[in-house]
Amino acid sequence: MNYKSYKDLSDDIRNNLSKIHACNVDLVVGLPRSGLTPANMIALYLNVACTDFDSFINDRKLKKGKTRKSKTNIEYPHDAKNILLVDDSIRSGSSLHSDLLLIPENLRSKVTTCAIYSSLSKRDDVDMFLEVVPIPRVFEWNLFHHSITSKACFDIDGVLCVYPTKEQNDDGEKYIDFILNAEPLFIPTNKVHALVTSRLEKYRKETEIWLNKHNIEYEHLIMLDLPNKEERQKLGVHGFHKAKYYKSTNTSLFVESEYNQSVEILNITNKPVFCVDENIMLRPGQSYFIKKKVKDTFFKSIINLIPLSIKRKIKNFKSRVK
Incomplete structure (x- = not known):
């Protein structure tokens, strides 16, 4: 792609x-x-x-x-x-x-x-x-309104709507309120083959209400069948869950929000993945690296001192190298 x-x-x-x-x-x-x-x-x-x-x-x-x-x-x-x-x-x-x-x-x-x-x-x-x-x-300006959506899988959080904050993501009443009232991001014009999300199956009803509210058409809604947020985090199967469905279908594109999951989906399926957060198309046959999260607060503080203009130059350089 x-x-x-x-x-x-x-x-x-x-x-x-x-x-x-x-x-x-x-x-x-x-x-x-x-x-x-x-x-x-x-x-x-x-x-x-x-x-x-x-x-x-x-x-x-x-x-x-x-x-x-x-x-x-x-x-x-x-x-x-x-x-x-x-x-x-x-x-x-x-x-x-x-x-x-x-x-x-x-x-x-x-x-x-x-x-x-x-x-x-x-x-x-x-x-x-x-x-x-x-x-x-x-193209960036027609991706969400292209006929390709009928043969594509879409993530939800970070694609169709904003991510929940840490406070909202409580696996309880606040999270339900978030799902029902999440601010929309990229709303596709045409019907999507499948929405494949790491949201838990127990939130299907609330998710369907929000999708209907924003007139999002889709054939399938694939959710993660686990009991709670803790189990989901423990297993860490977000990318695998999405890749498993994508690989089992004849769809030709997965639209994913998060970069590391995009790489995982690509590696498992060997099929194109568009990463919304990075605004890049990941293609089979090219090498992409998982980004390690900076856990040490000292290194985080050092990174925060780097001017935004320098960070952008580094990011642009890395994208050209890829």
Whole structure:
């Protein structure tokens, strides 16, 4: 499963700016909805005007910010000389073809089409693409609304909703209240094949109430059949429990919240796992290491002294190495 994040999107645009500069663009047009974000990124890098496709077709006056001036002085989209029409990705090319038919004949010669990601390395239905990302693929901006969810397993805490705090996680009344009122995080649009959680079976009713409240559709709800929290912690079978179900099905993706469990699920199943906490796709055939928890308070205090900017650089370096 190939994956691109918003950070990847920004990096891939930056790394290909020379290609875009060669077009001498004075207007960038974003195709809704996924093309709007890369279109704005490109326009800001080039310091040129940007608009959406509908405003372009109807020649609506361009809006300008007050903090900095664009290097182009056009007021209306149809005044542009070189127009870059941007979408995030191209697969069959049918959507782009349909959009091109809506552009007035006298403007078509001004338009250069651009997709940030192409499923193929060679194609003639788009003027320019920046990177090849073969199928199967998902992006950060469509992962939870992609048809892949029908063939995926989802964790609950840390994915569909926030984690419980230590105080809430009392295996009693406070925990029940948490389940019933947990704040939502990533709510999938389509039906999910299975929700596979380490929540105990005795909390099925409360979990189902919350899922129904947030209109989350699913075929199966797989919970851990143990008597209490202490037994669950003693056995430490969180990752194994999830991996066991994932491996037994023909599903092609597991969406897990916690990194170490993601690695465990990957190692047991040899199938892709998306880790929400780290925003990375773990793929079979690549090596990932379990992160050891820092238990000593002295070392914890030393780590807390490291500036956040340095921690981010270390994290980015490690992700590139992987």
